C-alpha cells in the first residue's frame with residue numbers, strides 16, 4: 007500500500023468547493039491522504055454491517071478493515087479501518103461514524119498522527135532446491151517465522167507495517183508464492199496514555 | 203457476538219420484578235409507560251399477538267390505516283405537531299417494506315419515531331419463510347438505529363432504549379423488529395425509570411468558549427443574518443422563544459429553511475421569508491451579501507445553498523447543530539457550536555445582553571434589505587377568470603389564520619406556494635416532507651396531526667398527483683372521525699415536473715400530465731367525505747368557508763391555472779444573487795446545472 011500523506015489543511019474562507027461527497031474522488035486528486043481510524047463500538051449484532059454500510063452508502067473507501075472484541079465485560083469491539091480521502095471527506099467519515107448509535111469513540115491512529123501500525127500475514131511458498139533455501143533466507147531478514155513446513159513448502163508468519171509485508175510478498179513471488187492471507191492493519195497510539 | 207441489549211437498568215420499583223408478561227403485553231405496557239396515547243398500525247400474521255394485547259387494553263389508542271406507509275407518515279405528523287415521539291406498527295415482510303419510505307423521510311427530516319415490526323419466529327429466520335424479510339438489514343440505512351429482539355427478557359429494555367435514541371440528540375426513526383415467538387413468550391418487564399444508554403450521550407450544552415467566540419464575531423457584524431432550520435423546531439418551543447429573544451435583542455434579520463418555518467413569526471418586520479431555491483428574493487440576497495451568518499439547526503442543504511462555491515462568499519459563519527456531522531459537511535463553519543439549538547440560543551441571548559449590550563449600527567443593511575424587498579419577489583399577476591394557485595393559498599391563509607390551524611403538504615409546486623404564501627406564527631404548525639420530498643406525505647401526516655388535536659383545523663395543501671399516492675387514507679379518516687381537510691391545488695399536471703421540463707428539457711412534457719384524474723368530488727362521496735369543487739375566484743372564499751365549517755373530512759378540488767410556474771427561483775447550479783424573479787427561459791441554466799436534481 008502506498009502512502010501519500012499530506013499535511014492537513016483548513017481552508018481559510020467559509021467557502022469550500024470540494025464537495026461533501028466522496029463519490030467523484032479519484033486517487034490522483036490533490037490532497038488525498040490515507041488515514042487509519044480505530045472505532046470503539048458496542049459489540050452488538052449488526053454493528054459491523056452498520057459501519058461497512060456507512061462506507062458503501064456514502065461512497066467512502068475501505069482499504070483495510072479488522073474487527074475483534076477487545077473487552078468482553080464491557081461488550082466492546084475495536085474496528086480498525088484504513089481509509090483515504092481529502093481532509094474534508096476524512097473529517098466527515100469520523101463524524102458520520104460517531105453518528106452511529108453503537109459507536110462510542112473514533113480515534114485517529116494514523117502513523118503520522120502518532121499511531122503505530124502493524125499487520126500480520128501468513129504466506130505460503132512452495133518450491134525446491136535453491137528457491138526454497140532463498141525463501142528461508144529472506145524470511146530471516148524479515149524476521150518471519152515458519153509455522154508449517156512440508157518437504158516442498160513453508161508457511162511464513164510475518165508481521166510489520168503493511169509496506170514490509172508488501173515487500174515480503176513481492177520477494178516471495180518468484181520463489182513459489184502460493185497463497186497469502188493478511189489480517190489488515192491494526193494500529194494503536196504510541197505512549198502511555200489511553201487514546202480518545 | 204453478544205445479542206444483549208445495552209441498557210443499564212435498575213430493578214423495577216413497584217414489585218413488578220416477578221411479574222411475567224408476554225412479549226406482546228410488554229410492548230403495550232412499555233408504550234403506556236412511555237406516555238404513548240396513540241399508535242398507527244396495520245395487522246398481519248407476524249403481529250397478531252400484539253393485536254391481541256391491543257384488544258385487551260384501553261390506554262393506547264390504535265388507529266387502523268389503509269397502507270403501512272400511511273401509518274409511518276401519520277406517526278411523523280403526530281410527532282411534528284406534538285413534539286413527542288410518533289409510534290407505528292406493521293407486520294413482517296410487506297408490512298415492513300411498506301414502512302421504508304416513512305423511515306427514510308423521518309431520518310432526513312429528523313423526526314422522532316419508533317416503529318415496531320413483526321418478524322417470523324426466530325427458528326425460521328433465514329429460511330425464506332412466508333413473509334420473511336431482513337427488516338433490520340433493509341432499514342439499517344434509513345433508521346437512526348434498529349433492533350432485532352431475540353429474547354423476550356430484552357424486550358422492555360430495548361423498547362425504552364428505542365424511545366431514548368429516537369428522542370435524544372438529533373431525533374430520528376428507530377425500528378424494533380420482534381419475532382412472533384418473542385411476542386408469545388413470557389418474560390420480565392422493566393420500566394423506563396433510570397434507563398440510560400451505555401454509550402449514546404449526545405452533547406447538548408454549548409462550550410462556553412464557542413459562545414464567547416460567537417458573541418465576539420456577532421458584536422462586530424454590520425450585515426448579519428440569522429438562518430434558522432428545523433432543528434429549532436425539534437429543540438422545542440423554548441428554542442423558538444430564544445430565537446425570538448435573540449432577534450429582538452440584536453435587531454437582526456431572520457430567514458429560515460422550509461423545515462424551520464414557524465420558529466420565527468412571519469408577522470415580524472424582521473422576517474425575511476424562506477431561503478433557498480424558491481425562497482424570497484430578499485432572504486437569498488441577504489444570505490449572499492451578509493458578513494456574519496448565524497446558522498442554527500439547519501444543515502446547508504443544496505436546496506438552500508445553490509452553487510456551493512458561490513454561497514455567501516464574504517461571510518463568517520457560526521453553525522449551531524446538535525449533530526457534529528452537519529457542521530463542515532457542505533459549508534465550512536468559522537465557529538462550530540455543537541449543542542442543542544435552544545441551549546445555545548439562550549446562551550447567546552444572555553451573553554448578548556450582558557456583554558454586547560448595544561447592537562452595532564445595522565441600519566444601512568436594513569436599508570439594503572428593504573430595497574430587495576421592494577422588488578416583491580412573490581408578486582404574481584392575478585386573474586378574475588382563473589384561480590391562481592398563489593391566490594388560493596393567500597385566501598386559505600386569510601380565512602384560517604385566526605383559527606387553531608395546522609398545515610401539512612404533499613410535494614411539488616403547491617408545497618412551495620404553501621411555504622411562500624401561508625404565513626406561520628408558531629412552531630409545530632407546519633409539517634412537510636423537506637429532505638426526502640415524499641409525495642403522499644401530506645394526507646396521512648394530516649391525519650396524524652388530527653389524531654393528536656381532534657378539535658384543530660388540519661389542512662393538507664395537496665397536488666392532484668401527490669394526493670393520489672396515499673388517497674386511501676381518507677377511509678382511515680372517516681373510520682376514526684378525523685375531519686382533515688384536503689385542499690387540492692388541481693392543475694392537472696405534476697406541476698413541478700412540468701415546470702422543470704419546460705425550463706430544462708425543451709418543453710418535452712414526457713409523462714407529466716395527470717391523465718384520467720378521478721372526479722375528486724365523487725371520490726370524496728364514495729369515501730363518505732364531503733367533496734367541494736371550485737373553479738371561479740369569485741366563489742373561492744365561500745367554498746373555503748364551507749370546507750372549514752364541514753365537521754367531517756373534506757376533499758376540496760380547487761381548479762387552478764394549469765401552467766403557472768413557481769417563482770422566484772434560483773436555477774440549479776446558480777448562486778443566490780442569480781435568483782430569477784418573474785420569467786425564466788431555461789437559458790439561465792448551464793449544462794452543469796442541468797445535471798443537478
Ligand SMILES: Cc1ncc(C[n+]2csc(CCOP(=O)(O)OP(=O)(O)O)c2C)c(N)n1
Nearest residue numbers: 614615616639641665666667668696697698
Ligand atoms: C414519491 C415521489 N415520486 C416522485 C417524486 C418527484 N416529483 C416531485 S414533484 C412531482 C409532481 C407533483 O405533482 P402534484 O402533486 O400534482 O403537485 P404540483 O407540483 O402540481 O403542485 C413529482 C412527480 C416525488 N417527489 N416523490
